[in-house]
Amino acid sequence: MSQLNAIETEGLTKRFGDLVAVDDIDLTAREGTVLGVLGPNGAGKTTMVRMLATLSEPTAGTGRVGGFDIVRDAARVRSLIGLTGQFAGVDELLTGEENLLFIGRLLGVSRRQSRERARELLAQFNLSDAADKAVKAYSGGMRRRLDLAASLVGRPRILFLDEPTTGLDPRARGELWDMVRGLVNDGTTVLLTTQYLEEADQLADDIVVIDHGKVIATGTPRQLKAKIGGQTLRMQPDDPDAVGQVRSLVAEGFPELDPVVENGTVTVGVNDDTVMPALASMLRTRGIPLSEFHLGLSSLDEVFLTLTGRRAEPEEPEAADATEEER
Numbered sequence: 001m002s003q004l005n006a007i008e009t010e011g012l013t014k015r016f017g018d019l020v021a022v023d024d025i026d027l028t029a030r031e032g033t034v035l036g037v038l039g040p041n042g043a044g045k046t047t048m049v050r051m052l053a054t055l056s057e058p059t060a061g062t063g064r065v066g067g068f069d070i071v072r073d074a075a076r077v078r079s080l081i082g083l084t085g086q087f088a089g090v091d092e093l094l095t096g097e098e099n100l101l102f103i104g105r106l107l108g109v110s111r112r113q114s115r116e117r118a119r120e121l122l123a124q125f126n127l128s129d130a131a132d133k134a135v136k137a138y139s140g141g142m143r144r145r146l147d148l149a150a151s152l153v154g155r156p157r158i159l160f161l162d163e164p165t166t167g168l169d170p171r172a173r174g175e176l177w178d179m180v181r182g183l184v185n186d187g188t189t190v191l192l193t194t195q196y197l198e199e200a201d202q203l204a205d206d207i208v209v210i211d212h213g214k215v216i217a218t219g220t221p222r223q224l225k226a227k228i229g230g231q232t233l234r235m236q237p238d239d240p241d242a243v244g245q246v247r248s249l250v251a252e253g254f255p256e257l258d259p260v261v262e263n264g265t266v267t268v269g270v271n272d273d274t275v276m277p278a279l280a281s282m283l284r285t286r287g288i289p290l291s292e293f294h295l296g297l298s299s300l301d302e303v304f305l306t307l308t309g310r311r312a313e314p315e316e317p318e319a320a321d322a323t324e325e326e327r
């Protein structure tokens with residue numbers, strides 16, 4: 001175990017009956033950095049986080065958090081971490097402040113210190129005005145901030161954030177990103193799962209892309225974007241039969257790119273501003289009219305399309321027959 005790795009897994013695996021939800025995953029998060037785990041619904045993100053947070057035992061493989069084994073030293077691991085779930089774990093009927101106080105008391109902190117810590121966190125997360133309101137009256141963004149505050153009561157060195165911004169509007173998302181950056185500046189190590197490439201790009205020092213429980217790509221945001229293109233160019237010819245021509249044209253002009261043909265559209269990841277105008281002029285010269293010619297930020301969907309040649313699939317509901325034994 002390197003001193004510098006806050007989180008490390010080797011061959012980490014979780015089976016639910018026949019389903020391998022987390023399949024032989026190796027990853028590391030360096031101390032004081034953000035590791036982004038990027039994957040679609042059902043990729044195995046929550047299952048992995050639950051194992052690292054000692055809420056569920058691996059079927060095979062090992063994991064270390066803060067240097068401690070997630071199975072043998074589970075209690076030590078728990079003392080180091082904070083966990084924010086995809087579904088907020090705060091009590092709806094209590095006020096924001098009561099929730100934080102309650103957690104402080106659970107952690108064995110004195111009443112006075114719990115109150116001080118609660119007030120400090122409420123202020124840090126812009127919730128002081130709502131401190132005495134029941135959480136059921138909070139907006140989605142306020143709830144996520146409270147959820148994040150709740151995970152910080154014990155001042156964890158290592159924080160797991162499982163899809164912290166799913167369902168938030170862009171403003172609330174941006175606010176949460178700033179808060180995560182602040183924590184990392186103070187030395188916290190964060191493992192963040194997300195379905196959004198942009199979020200991983202904004203926050204992560206390193207990214208692990210997972211699909212069907214397996215790692216399918218790793219790298220810094222720059223390396224990944226260089227590989228897949230930070231933006232996606234979509235070209236749909238008026239004449240669906242011309243799609244092959246469009247594809248060959250891309251291959252001719254830009255042999256380093258890897259165009260994918262799907263539903264009468266050619267999609268290609270690009271990270272160079274000159275590609276779009278060059279292709280526009282090539283298409284015009286060849287006389288291939290397009291009904292769509294669109295350059296957009298790559299979504300996770302497009303990352304997947306580029307990495308795997310297929311789209312990220314929605315979660316398959318039939319996989320839920322096996323049940324997890326809780327500890």
Ligand SMILES: Nc1ncnc2c1ncn2[C@@H]1O[C@H](COP(=O)(O)OP(=O)(O)O)[C@@H](O)[C@H]1O
Nearest residue numbers: 016021041042043044045046047319320322324
């Ligand atoms: N307790 C469980 N019992 C059976 N299957 C499960 C259980 N938890 C998760 N799964 C399955 O494992 C896979 C990964 O799920 P999950 O880790 O929740 O993915 P993600 O968080 O990336 O959306 C899914 O196919 C899901 O249905």
Ligand SMILES: [Mg+2]
Nearest residue numbers: 045046086163
């Ligand atoms: Mg999940």
